[in-house]
Structures are given as structure tokens and as C-alpha cells.
Amino acid sequence: MKRIFAFLGLVFAMLNVYAQQMDTNPIRRELEFSPVLNKHFYGFCLYDLDSNRFVTGINESKLFTPASNAKTFTLFAALKHLGDSIPGLQYIERGDSLIFWGTGDPTFLHNRLDSRKVYDFLKSSNKKLFYAEEDIIEEPFYRKGWAIEDYEEYYQPEISSFPIYGNVVTLREHDGRLCASPSFFQGALLTTSNSSSGTYTVSREFDRNSFRVNRAYPPRNYINEKPFRYSAELFVQLLVDTLHRPVKRIRFQRPPLSKTIYSASTQAILREMMLPSDNFLAEQFHMLIAQKLYGQFDTGRLRKELTKNFFGYFTDNIDLYDASGLSSYNKVTPRSMVEVLLLVYAQVADKEALHRLFPTGGVDGTLKRAYSLDNGEAFVWAKTGTINAVHNQSGFIRTRSGRNLAFAFLNTNFLGDAAPVRKEMVRIMTFIRQHY
Numbered sequence: 044m045k046r047i048f049a050f051l052g053l054v055f056a057m058l059n060v061y062a063q064q065m066d067t068n069p070i071r072r073e074l075e076f077s078p079v080l081n082k083h084f085y086g087f088c089l090y091d092l093d094s095n096r097f098v099t100g101i102n103e104s105k106l107f108t109p110a111s112n113a114k115t116f117t118l119f120a121a122l123k124h125l126g127d128s129i130p131g132l133q134y135i136e137r138g139d140s141l142i143f144w145g146t147g148d149p150t151f152l153h154n155r156l157d158s159r160k161v162y163d164f165l166k167s168s169n170k171k172l173f174y175a176e177e178d179i180i181e182e183p184f185y186r187k188g189w190a191i192e193d194y195e196e197y198y199q200p201e202i203s204s205f206p207i208y209g210n211v212v213t214l215r216e217h218d219g220r221l222c223a224s225p226s227f228f229q230g231a232l233l234t235t236s237n238s239s240s241g242t243y244t245v246s247r248e249f250d251r252n253s254f255r256v257n258r259a260y261p262p263r264n265y266i267n268e269k270p271f272r273y274s275a276e277l278f279v280q281l282l283v284d285t286l287h288r289p290v291k292r293i294r295f296q297r298p299p300l301s302k303t304i305y306s307a308s309t310q311a312i313l314r315e316m317m318l319p320s321d322n323f324l325a326e327q328f329h330m331l332i333a334q335k336l337y338g339q340f341d342t343g344r345l346r347k348e349l350t351k352n353f354f355g356y357f358t359d360n361i362d363l364y365d366a367s368g369l370s371s372y373n374k375v376t377p378r379s380m381v382e383v384l385l386l387v388y389a390q391v392a393d394k395e396a397l398h399r400l401f402p403t404g405g406v407d408g409t410l411k412r413a414y415s416l417d418n419g420e421a422f423v424w425a426k427t428g429t430i431n432a433v434h435n436q437s438g439f440i441r442t443r444s445g446r447n448l449a450f451a452f453l454n455t456n457f458l459g460d461a462a463p464v465r466k467e468m469v470r471i472m473t474f475i476r477q478h479y
Contacts, residue, residue, distance in 0.1 A: 065091065065446075065479065067099035073474055074101055079467040083457035088377035089475075092388065092439075092447040103378040104359050107453040110428030111320045112375070112435045113368030115383050117328050118400060120349055120366075121313055122390040124332045131161040131306025135298060141170040144177070144297045145205025147330030147340060149323060150307050152285065153209045154224070156315060158307050166286055174205075174279055175295035182330065182340045184273060188370030195247045197268040199369065200323045202330065204340050207281050209323060210273055212254070214245055216265040221245075221256060227284045228252065228271065234259055245269060252277070297338065310400065317400055317426060318408030322367035329366040342366070357382045368428055380437040380451035388439075388449070398424040401438050404469075410436075413469050417443070422476045425450075434461035436468055442479040450475075 067089070074080060074087055086102035131151060134143040143165070150156040165172060184201035185191070193199045200210035213224040214232075223229045232245075234256045244257045245267060252271050271277070275292060282290050316324035329342040337344060346363055354361055359376040391397040402408025404423035405416045414423055425438025437451040450472070454464050 065098050069478060070099055070471075070475060071101065073471050077467055077471070079463050080454070083464070084455050086377035086451070086453045088381045088451045090381045090385070090449040092449055097378075097381070098448075100378065103451075104376050106359075106361075106374040106376055107435070107455050108371060108430065108433050109368055109373050109375045109380070109453070110430045110433045110435055111322075111368040112380060112426050112428035112437050112451075112453070113363060113365065113370075113373050114316060114320065114325050114428075115380065115387065115426050115437060116349070116354070116363060117325045117366040118313055118317060119353070119383055119386045119390065120332055120345070121309060121328045122387065123353075124336060125309045125328075127309055128305035129307045129309055129312060129331060130303045130335070131158075132164065132304045133297060133301040134304070135301050136170060139170055140173055141165075141168050142173045142175050142293070142295055144175050144301070145203075146303075147204055147206075147327050147334050148306050149206050149209065149327035150312060151205070152207050152225075154213055156209075156307065156312060160306050161304055162285070164304050165282075166288075172286075172288065172290045173293045173295070174275075174282070174290055175293055175297065176275055177296055177339075178294060179339055182342060186326070186365035186367075186370050188364050188372035190369070190371075194249055195269055197270070198322050200270040201273045202323075202326045203273045203278075204330065204334075205278055206273075206323075206327060207278055209268075211268040211270050212252075214254075214261075214265070214267045214269065216261040216263060219260055221261045221265070223254075225281060225284065227281055228254070232256055247271075299338070310396070314400055318402050320409055320427065322369055325367035326365065353386060354379070354383070368430075371430070375453075377437075377451040377453050380435075380453070381449050384437060384439070384449045384451070398439065401425055402427065413465060414473070417473075417476060423472055429461055432456055432458070434464045434468075436472075440472060440476060442476050444479060446479055448475070448479075 086105050086107055088100040088103040089098050091098050129148050130146040131148040132143050133146055134141055151161050182202060208225055212228045215222050223232060231252050232254050236258050238258045243262055246255050247269050279290050279292050315321060329345055330340050333340050333342045333345045357379045359379050361375045361379045364370040364372040401424040402410040403421045404410040404414030406421050409427040422441050425436045428435040433455050435453045440448050440450055452468050457464055
């Protein structure tokens, strides 16, 4: 903690000092005379990591909606409060019984991320299995400011204390028919037409796990994910279905001396959150951290304490309502985005490991097709963020001369597709790469 505040003290003591050796006027001209940027509201902030100085900014103190740039705040919180491995399950043994609780771990039976450690532990136990629920108020399955009409979109699964299968049904074409995974949901697929024409769609009713398919045969190689309506009862049904052994629900408070099974590398799952911008993983990281710190899933308290203990020292006030950036209520400034990047920078000593936590321009993640390599080298590592009329990038850039910079580039209130805004950001960041 002392090291963090010492670092913050060094940074914030220099907020109004501009690096004399870096002439930023050409950068400002590129921004101020951009025909793309001048059609909407934007903010920009640039920081020199080598000299610990802010070097330039435009609208850097104005508030913007961060969209998925909010995941950088979640990244810091996880690096700060979680260890090397994610707790996957907590349990106690009483006689012939194994009683277990969820931790918020999003990887259990996830179709890409599951290590099978929790599954194998439960499967191999020779004791009777009891899934324990506590006498506490459950977290809401959505955060404030989420779009309720997106309930059946793959990017908005429900939040829960013990996720399973990523809280989604995976639907695939196989031998000309639609197959559900887990197969438990196969009987919930209802074909409403025998037609083979028109666009193929699968929709879920809001308050139940009933999936309507609008025509009989799916397109070849069709694949889709649909969030299911989560409940503790459904969780146990799915667990029984995959373990092929009884599991009972009970009310039982989690004791302080319960044992823990760890499931996955924290940094590996953080990379999975950051590169494809996975909202579900982000929200579950807040659940994991809250459970570790408070012994309960109180993410509202977590966000308040993160603001008080860390983000409250930023130059500008910010407001965060979720971990993923889905909430339109979130508000940050370009300068606060740079300041949280500095906190992340201080947490990860190995800078190559740091870069691996962000999409790499021209290489992977959400920036794979945005940037071109410069003489075969990647030079931007940044988080993107996009919702309606919002498109952002915040991260790190290395210039041809070897300068290491942090930047935030936030855009809002534009009409139409984000592609022109993305292209202009790439052009300006590439200009900085080539000329500094």
C-alpha cells in the first residue's frame, strides 16, 4: 500500500508540469485540425512514463462514458486484491458430507476457460455433496444503467455467485440440426416454423429459459451463445446433470475457516477479460474480490472503497457503477484513465507481462485489425471501449525513439458507425509513434 501511495505522490505532484524536451504542438495540431474529431466531442491525455510527466491534453478533465475502458479499473482491482490464482470453490467436510460455496469464479465449466480442477474435485469426492446458500441478500443479476433489452445478447450474461458454463447456452449446428450445450437445454429449444428461408434467429423469453427458433434447419457451421436465466435451483440441476450424482441445496453460513480449491491463473483470466473485452468476466472479478475482502458478494461496497482508497486520489472525480463498462451511468475523464493506467503500471513489474494484459495493435484482441505493425513491431497496447455513440482507446504506446507513453483517447456524441473515429485515432497514435 505504501508503495502505491508513494508512486501516486510522485505522479500527482507533477500534474501541471509538462516535459520540456517533448514538443507536443504537432500532436495538438493533428487533434485540433482533425476533420473527423471536430464533428463530435473528444478528449485526449498523454503521459510520459520515462520522465513521470503529463505532456499534453485536450478536454482531459471533461467527463466521458468509458464503455469497456472501465475494465482497466477492474484490472487494477484484481491485480491489487487477488493473488496469483482464482479461488474456484470453498468447502468444509462434516462427517460423510462435503458442503461447498461459490466464490464468483466465472471459469467453472466455461467452454474455453475451465481448468476442470473444481469439477474433478467434486466428481472424485466420496462424500455427499451439498451446495450451500447463505442468508444474505443476493447481488442483482444486472447492474444499474445496463440495457435491459440486451438480456439475450451473448455479451450480457447474468451475474451470479456460482456461475456455470459462463451462464450461457452455446448453440451449434451439427449434422443439420441445432444442438445445445449443455445438452440440458436441448428440450428448451422450440422451432416455431418449418420454413427454411429467411434469416435464422434464436430468441429467449425474458423471464424463462425457453428458446424460440424461427426455422427448422440452422445454417451450416452456425454458432451462437445465449444467456440463460440463472437461479440456484437451475445451478444445482445443471451440476447434477454433469456430475451424474446427487447434489442437494441447503442453507448454511460459510465458516471463516473453510478450505479453498483454486481454479485458474488470475493473470490468464484477466487477459481473457481484456483482449476480447469480456463483460461477464469483468463483473465476476468484482464478485471474486468482494467475496475475498468482505466474505460476501457486496460489489457496491467494493466500488465505494476502491474510489475512497485509490480512485479518490485522482485529479478528477469519477463515477463507476459496474466492472465491465456496460453501464451508461459510468463517467470518467481522459486524465483519470491515464491515472488508473499508472496504477496498473505500478502493479506489474514485468512490462512485457503488462503489455500481454492489453490488446496489441495489429496482433490480437480488439486491436488486431486496427493497427499495422511498424517495421514488424507492435507499438500500441490498449483497451478499447464501444457502445452507442462512444468509442475509446486507453493504454500504452512506444515510439520509434524508444519513448514509453500512456494515453487516453475518448470519443462521444458522434453519429453512425465508429469506424471513422477508430481510423482517426489509429492515424494520430501512429503519428505519435513515428515522430516521437
